[in-house]
Amino acid sequence: MENKSRRDFLIKAGVGLGGVALSGFLPGGGFFYAPAEAATPFDPLAPKQPHFPAKAKTVIWLHMDGAPSTLDLFDYKPELVKRAGQSVPAEYTKGIKTFTQGGVGKLFVSNKRTWKQYGESGAWFSDLVPNLAQHADKIAFIKSSVTIGATHDISILKLNTGDVNPGRPSLGAWVSYALGSANPDLPSYVVLYNDKQEPRAGSANWNSGFLPAVYQGTAFRPGDSPILHLDRPGYIAALEQRKSLDLLKKLNEKNAARYPDDTELQARIRSYELADRMQTSAPEAVDISKESEATREAYGLNDEATKSYGTVLLRARRLAERGVRFIQVVSGPAVPEGEFRNWDAHSKLEENHGHNAKMVDKPIAALLADLKERGLLDSTLVVWTSEFGRTPWGESGDGRDHNPWGYTQWMAGGGVKAGTTFGATDDIGLQAVGKTVDTYDLHATVLQQLGLDHLKVTFLNSGRSERPTVVYGEVIKDLLA
Amino acid sequence: MNRKIFHFIWISALLSGSVLASQVTVDEDSMQLMDDRNKSLSSNIALKDASSAKEDARALAEMFADVETYFAQKGKGDAVDWSKQSRELSAEITRYVAANDFDHASQSAVTLSKTCKACHQIYKTED
Numbered sequence: 001m002e003n004k005s006r007r008d009f010l011i012k013a014g015v016g017l018g019g020v021a022l023s024g025f026l027p028g029g030g031f032f033y034a035p036a037e038a039a040t041p042f043d044p045l046a047p048k049q050p051h052f053p054a055k056a057k058t059v060i061w062l063h064m065d066g067a068p069s070t071l072d073l074f075d076y077k078p079e080l081v082k083r084a085g086q087s088v089p090a091e092y093t094k095g096i097k098t099f100t101q102g103g104v105g106k107l108f109v110s111n112k113r114t115w116k117q118y119g120e121s122g123a124w125f126s127d128l129v130p131n132l133a134q135h136a137d138k139i140a141f142i143k144s145s146v147t148i149g150a151t152h153d154i155s156i157l158k159l160n161t162g163d164v165n166p167g168r169p170s171l172g173a174w175v176s177y178a179l180g181s182a183n184p185d186l187p188s189y190v191v192l193y194n195d196k197q198e199p200r201a202g203s204a205n206w207n208s209g210f211l212p213a214v215y216q217g218t219a220f221r222p223g224d225s226p227i228l229h230l231d232r233p234g235y236i237a238a239l240e241q242r243k244s245l246d247l248l249k250k251l252n253e254k255n256a257a258r259y260p261d262d263t264e265l266q267a268r269i270r271s272y273e274l275a276d277r278m279q280t281s282a283p284e285a286v287d288i289s290k291e292s293e294a295t296r297e298a299y300g301l302n303d304e305a306t307k308s309y310g311t312v313l314l315r316a317r318r319l320a321e322r323g324v325r326f327i328q329v330v331s332g333p334a335v336p337e338g339e340f341r342n343w344d345a346h347s348k349l350e351e352n353h354g355h356n357a358k359m360v361d362k363p364i365a366a367l368l369a370d371l372k373e374r375g376l377l378d379s380t381l382v383v384w385t386s387e388f389g390r391t392p393w394g395e396s397g398d399g400r401d402h403n404p405w406g407y408t409q410w411m412a413g414g415g416v417k418a419g420t421t422f423g424a425t426d427d428i429g430l431q432a433v434g435k436t437v438d439t440y441d442l443h444a445t446v447l448q449q450l451g452l453d454h455l456k457v458t459f460l461n462s463g464r465s466e467r468p469t470v471v472y473g474e475v476i477k478d479l480l481a
Numbered sequence: 482m483n484r485k486i487f488h489f490i491w492i493s494a495l496l497s498g499s500v501l502a503s504q505v506t507v508d509e510d511s512m513q514l515m516d517d518r519n520k521s522l523s524s525n526i527a528l529k530d531a532s533s534a535k536e537d538a539r540a541l542a543e544m545f546a547d548v549e550t551y552f553a554q555k556g557k558g559d560a561v562d563w564s565k566q567s568r569e570l571s572a573e574i575t576r577y578v579a580a581n582d583f584d585h586a587s588q589s590a591v592t593l594s595k596t597c598k599a600c601h602q603i604y605k606t607e608d
Contacts, residue, residue, distance in 0.1 A: 095603060455587045458527050464520065465527035471520055471594040 043270060044214050045181040045188055050451025055415025055480075056381035057182065058320045059175065059446060061328045062364065063159065064356075065199060066152065066342025069390035069400050070408035071429040072353055075143055076115045076124035079427035080392050084109040088393055092430050096405050105401075107428060108394030110350050121419035128357035131365035137419040138368055138377070138412045140479050144423025144432035147388050147439055149404025152344065153201040155387035158439050160205040160328075162470050169209035169459075171443050172326035174468040175450060176215040177208075178457045182323035184274065185281035187218035190324050192315055194222050194308035195332030200342075206328055210461040217328060220286060220315070222308060227282050245272060285322050286315045298366040305355075308332065310363040317370055320380050325450075334359040343386070347396035368412055381414025381449050385442070392428045406432035409442065414449045417481045437476055444473035448480070507551040515544050519594060526578065526586045534578045534586065541593075542571035552604075563600040567593055 071077060083089075084107050098104050114127045119136030147155055154164045161168040169177070172189040181188035191206045193199045198219065206217030220226035232241055252269045259265065288296070291314060299314045300306025309331060316327045333341045334355035345352035364384070371377040389407020390400035406425035412418065426433050444454040447468060454469045467473075522537035549564035570593040577586035 455527070455584075455591075460528075465524040467523075467527065469591075471523045472591060472598070474591060474595075 043180075044212060045176070045184070045274075047180045047182060048178065050179060051453045051456055052451050054449065054451030055379075056413070056449040057379045058324065058376075058381070059172075059326045059414070059450070060316050060320060060367070060380060060382045061172070061326065062360075062382065062384045063156075063199075063328065063330045064343055064360070064384070064386040065156075065331050066344035066356075067155075067386045067388050067390060067402060067407075068343040068356065069345065069349060069353060070386075071390060071392055071400070072110065072113060072349065073126055073129055073357065074124065074141060074408045074410070075425060075429050076126070077392070077425075077427060077429045080107060080429055081109050083107045083428065088428070088430070092426060092428055096431060104391075105393040105395055107392055108398075108400065110398075112350055119419060121421075123419070123421065128353055129361045131361045132368075135365055135368045135412070138372070139410050140412065140416040140418060141421040142409045142411070142423060142437050142442070142476070142479065143406075143421055143425060144434060144436045145389070145407045145409045145438075145442070146432050146436045147404045149388055149402050152387055155402075155404065156201055156205060159385060159387050161209065162440055162443060162468060162472075166204045167209050168466075168470070169211045169215065169468070170206050170217065170328075171446065171468060172206060172217050172328055173208040173211050173215040174457055175326045175447070175452075177211050177459065178447075178452050179325055179450065182325060183281075185277045186285055186319070186322055186324055187278075187282075188325045189215065189217040189328075190319055190326075191217040191219040191328045191330070192222075192226075192312040193219075193330040193332055194312045195330075196222070196336070199330040199332070205330075210466065211459055217326075222312060222332075226286050226315070227278075230279060230282060232279075245276065248272065285318055285324075288314050288318070295366075295370065298362075298370065300362040300366065303362075305334070305358050306362050308336075309359045310366070313363040313367045317367060317374075317376075320371070320376060321374070331356070331360060345390070345399045346401065347399035349390075349399045352399075371413060377413040379414065381416070381446060382412045383442070383446060384410045384412075392430050403430065406430060406436075409437075411445075411479065415481050416449070416479055420479070422476060422478050438472065440469040440472035441474050441476055444469050444475045445479060448475045505547050505550045505554065507548050511544070511547075515541065515548075515597075518544070519590075519597065522574070523587075523590050523594070526574070526583055526590055529581075529583050531578050531581065535575055538571045538575045538578065542568050542575075545571060557604070560600055560604055563596055567596050570596065 118133040123136040125133035160170045176188040208216035299310035301310050340352045343356045389403040391403045395401045447454045454473045458465045525534035545564050545568040552560035574589045
């Protein structure tokens with residue numbers, strides 16, 4: 001195989017880290033509107049300068065798996081309460097195709113739902129999120145979110161990658177690619193989840209797509225040993241591993257001296273060194289045993305209902321402190337082995353959301369408070385998001401169907417306009433009215449806070465310049481301080 | 482062919498000088514072609530490839546004119562407006578590219594894509 005095509009193969013396969021760097025020297029490789037070049041051309045994760053001064057250094061992306069009913073959390077609709085039990089008036093469904101599985105039922109509200117306004121902003125919160133409500137003035141709500149409504153898998157893929165078909169890089173991968181790593185001893189993009197199994201649709205939601213594989217997310221499992229393959233296999237002694245690595249390094253360096261232009265080889269040497277460093281730094285980064293009792297209590301680690309999610313959020317804070325760029329947290333089941341795997345309440349909404357809201361409310365509130373206390377909230381962008389919302393009409397008598405036409409997401413910290421609300425849904429909470437915010441707009445806004453112009457974060461793939469927001473994306477300036 | 486359709490085509494032919502003018506069809510294949518062109522336009526603007534971007538914008542303007550005719554025939558006023566707006570945006574992009582103003586061309590291309598999306602929201606799955 002000739003050298004050029006071998007390099008090409010390695011770049012595409014994401015095997016040769018040097019190939020990644022090499023792509024920066026090829027026409028159209030890397031950034032077309034390049035931020036400052038990496039400190040060394042052989043390290044694809046070396047820090048890169050943003051396009052303009054960043055407001056946020058880190059993103060904590062809280063994905064509420066299964067799609068909560070934001071009509072039962074943040075989007076108070078007195079008109080819906082008034083009309084509960086009635087058919088949906090035709091004027092509300094104008095312009096949408098109600099193809100969702102349950103059909104259009106009667107308008108539904110839970111008779112247990114109560115609402116109050118909080119903070120100086122007077123934002124509405126339901127009885128399901130009393131702890132989060134205390135942080136009303138830190139939050140910028142997006143109440144006119146829209147997306148493509150399909151199956152959970154497809155809409156989750158769009159939420160994370162901007163497309164309904166697999167193969168595009170996730171937002172975290174784009175961030176890694178654009179900014180590199182702020183901590184050479186840790187992955188720049190980490191995925192956390194509080195389930196025994198990987199989140200729905202798995203690694204397609206944190207992979208690097210057509211970007212080199214070095215930019216994909218590293219999934220940390222819940223439990224005491226969250227990093228897969230980090231520990232030395234039991235049958236290899238520490239000294240044996242050290243000697244093997246030293247020999248490998250010696251051989252590689254020998255070859256590198258013979259072929260000084262072979263960037264893949266130099267990058268490979270570096271990648272082994274990174275792995276070696278990670279073996280000591282990563283376990284410390286996720287070790288919450290050193291956290292104070294007060295912190296553990298605040299995150300809900302002393303309560304079975306909040307312990308698993310609280311643990312991953314506390315880890316998220318520790319990773320944010322240590323310079324991880326993008327931390328994607330996927331919510332897991334509120335009751336292990338229980339009926340409610342996630343927020344997907346086609347039936348028994350009250351019970352489902354009771355469990356799920358309890359699982360996340362206290363830990364998320366603690367995360368916001370903790371970040372603020374440590375002076376990290378200004379530089380950490382917390383994004384609360386889901387694949388879609390839920391309908392104002394009922395399904396199965398006491399649940400709600402999927403709603404991609406209008407739902408709430410929110411952001412806090414990282415330079416957003418705290419204590420504000422952007423956009424709205426109609427009187428019954430079915431469709432967004434006025435200016436909508438699609439996934440691409442959310443991505444463009446997140447990138448903006450990281451100092452990146454989404455139109456200029458580009459990568460040449462099969463001759464085409466690709467960007468995180470596909471062919472869409474608008475920064476929602478009203479959300480920014 | 483029934484008599485009514487025959488008369489419609491014949492009158493159209495008289496008015497336009499061509500039978501083809503009354504037979505504009507927009508199907509899934511032509512929409513896919515437009516989608517591909519739009520992605521190509523976006524890419525060529527990012528690559529600052531002025532001549533390819535201009536060619537993409539020209540081809541899109543031509544296709545949007547057909548879409549406009551198609552929806553006018555169907556009496557769908559909102560879709561006609563979106564098609565017209567898209568045609569105008571294609572022309573605007575051409576002007577920006579000609580002036581080497583790729584930043585504004587990029588922003589107009591985003592608006593163009595959003596306009597397509599707004600129309601698809603209503604008409605994409607309609608037979």
